[in-house]
Amino acid sequence: MLANIGDFFSSGTNLLFFLFALFAIGGAIFMISFTKVVSMVVSVAVTFLSLAGLYVLLEAEFLAMAQVLIYAGGISILMIFGIMMTRHQGDETEAKRPWHSALLWIGSLGLFGLLFYAFQKTSFPQAQLQSPEDNTLEIGKLLFTEHVIPFELMSILLTVAFIGAIVLAKREEE
Template sequence: MSGELLAFLILAMLAILGGILMINLTKVIHMLLSLVLTFLSIAGIYVLLSAEFVAAVQVLIYSGAITIIMIFGIMLTRHNDEQREKINPIRNLAVGIGIILFFVAMYVPINSMSFGEQATDLHVENTKQIGEALYTKYVIPFELMSVVLLVALVGAIILAKKDDAQEAEEK
């Protein structure tokens, strides 16, 4: 077993663990932290694929910016902690069996595939190629996306403040 395969298996298991924790945890902030674990694990997988730029974007945008926006959303909204009912152990067993069957159904075809001749020069100057494409061919969609994200952030703040103002008027 090579070190690259071992690193991939560890990162994949961490990503899956983060996803499982996000589904099963009850506190929203704990769910968010498990989501960060998944994002960072996926960034590590990108590094193994020689996509350092995509890994850096994954860490900066998803693990950083999206997580901060979610934290603001949690802080700016009201939420009640409600106790969830206990999950049936039979349901847990059925979910576990389903996960194992899904893994086998995905592993067998992927393992039997022949990829033929693999490209070895895909990772050479990939950051330069992404930058050139982003700022030449896709500059307008890039700028439009930044405006859309800004409008969404301002709208979320306005909606949160409007709820606070209505609550103050009711009192």
């Protein structure tokens, strides 16, 4: 059982996968554990950057760059601006949750143990992926031929949400 661990970590790609996955899971756990909003935003940014690293390992460079630009950059900055534009109480009292940390660690270790056992007992088939020459070109072709209607509907939805956020921010100001 432990021989598989040595085989797994003998490859640099697998080691990077493990580190990126660890940071992604850790950032998500810290996001739901922290009580201060700025710490939550930093945790989400770590998770987004780790996911971009996983995309690079999967040879999806376009998705990795989109992840960094849109989520790690844009969404995190948007969250920070939202924090700065809203009013907060000067005294932030942290809620007392004595069992929260213990249950969080027990659940995390249990999940890790379960996943570790499942990966050790599973035999993964070795297959070669036929990736296209240019990932970005193929994504562009699919996006602007087969999926053009959902793409345009999503842009309209995001525009309406942005206008709604501006209207709500103006109402709070007055």
